[in-house]
Amino acid sequence: MAENLFIIIAALVIASAFWVVFSPNLIHSAVSLIFTLFSTAGLYIFLYADFIAATQVVIYVGGILVLIIFGVMLTNSIDTPSIAASSKNQFIGGMGALTIFVIQVAVIFNTPWHIGTEQSRDSTVASIGNLLLNEYLLPFEIISILLLAALMGAALLSRRT
Amino acid sequence: MDSLQSYLIIAAILFSMGIYGVITRKNAVAILMGIELILNSANINFIAFNRFGGMENLDGHVFSIFVIVLAAAEAAVALAIVINLFKNIGSVDVDDADLLQG
Numbered sequence: 001m002a003e004n005l006f007i008i009i010a011a012l013v014i015a016s017a018f019w020v021v022f023s024p025n026l027i028h029s030a031v032s033l034i035f036t037l038f039s040t041a042g043l044y045i046f047l048y049a050d051f052i053a054a055t056q057v058v059i060y061v062g063g064i065l066v067l068i069i070f071g072v073m074l075t076n077s078i079d080t081p082s083i084a085a086s087s088k089n090q091f092i093g094g095m096g097a098l099t100i101f102v103i104q105v106a107v108i109f110n111t112p113w114h115i116g117t118e119q120s121r122d123s124t125v126a127s128i129g130n131l132l133l134n135e136y137l138l139p140f141e142i143i144s145i146l147l148l149a150a151l152m153g154a155a156l157l158s159r160r161t
Numbered sequence: 162m163d164s165l166q167s168y169l170i171i172a173a174i175l176f177s178m179g180i181y182g183v184i185t186r187k188n189a190v191a192i193l194m195g196i197e198l199i200l201n202s203a204n205i206n207f208i209a210f211n212r213f214g215g216m217e218n219l220d221g222h223v224f225s226i227f228v229i230v231l232a233a234a235e236a237a238v239a240l241a242i243v244i245n246l247f248k249n250i251g252s253v254d255v256d257d258a259d260l261l262q263g
Contacts, residue, residue, distance in 0.1 A: 002163070003163070006163060006167075010167070010171050013171060013175065014171065014174050014175075017174070017175050017178045017179075017198055018178060020178070020182065020194055020195075020198065021178045021179075021181055021182040021185075021186075021195065021198075026188060026190065026191060029191060029194055030194070033194055033197065033198075036175075036198065036201070037197075037201065040201050040204075040205065043168070043171070043205060043208075044205075044208055046163070047168070047208045047209055047211075047212040048212055048216065049208045049211075049212070049222055049225075051222065052204075052208060052222055052225055052226070052229075055226065055229055056204075056229065059229050059230075059232075059233055060197075060201075060229070060232070063233060063236075064197065064232060064233055064236045067236050067237060067240050068190060068193060068194065068197075068236065068240070070240070071190045071193070071240040071243055071244065072190050074244055074247070075189075075190065075243060075244065075247040075253045076253075086187050086188075087185040087186055087187065088185060088187060088256075089184060089185050090185055092184065093180075093181050093184035093185040094181060094185075096180060096181075096184060097177040097178070097180045097181035097184070098177070100176070100177055100180055101173055101174065101176075101177035104169075104173035104176065104177070105170065105173060108166055108169045108170060108173065109166065113165055113166075113213070114214055115165065115213055115214070115215075116213065116214045116215015116216070116217070117215055121216045124219055124222060127218075127219045128219055128222050128223060128226070131218075131219055131220070131222075131223050132223060132226075136223050139227065143227055143230050143231070146230075146231075146234060147230055147233065147234050150234035150235075150237055150238050151234070151237055153238060153241070154237040154238045154240070154241040155241075157238070157241035157242060157244075157245055158240075158241040158244050158245065
C-alpha cells in the first residue's frame with residue numbers, strides 16, 4: 001500500500017515537473033507547478049518531515065505560486081487565450097541537462113552512503129523549534145532580516161513611480 | 162522502493178528538468194519556475210539525507226527551512242524585477258532585455 005502510494009507520488013512529481021518545463025502555455029506550467037509542489041510535500045511526509053511538508057504547502061503553494069501566477073497575469077494580456085511560452089536552444093539545453101543527470105546518477109549509485117540506525121521518530125516540530133532558537137539562532141535572525149529587506153525591496157521596485 | 166537512492170533519483174530528475182527549463186525558456190516567469198524546481202530538488206535531498214542518515218538530529222530540516230525562505234525572497238524580488246522589465250520594454254522575453262548591451 002505505502003509502496004504503491006510512493007510510486008504514485010513520485011510519478012506525479014516527475015510528470016508534473018515535465019509539464020512545467022515543456023508546456024507551451026504558461027498558465028498550464030503554473031498550474032502544473034502546483035501539482036509538483038503538492039506532491040513534493042507528499043514526499044516529505046514519507047520522509048517523516050511533517051513540519052517541512054506543512055511549510056511547503058503554506059509557503060510554496062500559498063505564497064510563491066500565487067506570486068508567480070500574478071506575474072504571469074500582470075505581464076501578459078489576458079485577452080489572448082493561450083499565453084505562449086516559446087523555447088529555444090532545445091538541443092543544447094537538453095544535452096546540458098542530460099549530462100548533469102547522468103553525472104548525478106553515477107554519483108548516487110557509486111557512493112557508499114552512510115545509513116543511520118534510527119529510522120523513525122515522532123513529531124519533529126519541537127526539535128526544530130529548539131534548533132532554531134538555540135543552535136541556529138544567528139542564521140535564523142539573519143535570514144529574517146534578509147526576508148524583510150527582500151520584501152521591502154520588492155515593494156520599492158514594483159511601486160508606481 | 163523506500164530507499165535513499167530512489168529519493169535522490171527523484172531529486173536528480175527534478176534538478177535536470179529545472180536546468181533544462183532555465184536554459185530553454187524565453188519568458189522570465191517560466192525561468193523562475195525552473196529555479197523553483199531546482200530549489201525543490203535541493204530540499205528533497207536535504208530531507209532525504211536527514212531521514213536516512215539517522216534522525217537523531219534535524220539539521221537538514223532547518224536547512225530546508227532556510228532554503229524555503231530564500232526561495233520566497235527570491236520569488237518576490239524576481240517578480241518585482243520582471244514587472245519593472247515589462248513596464249520598461251513591454252515584454253518579459255529575456256532576449257529583449259538587451260538595453261545594457263550598447
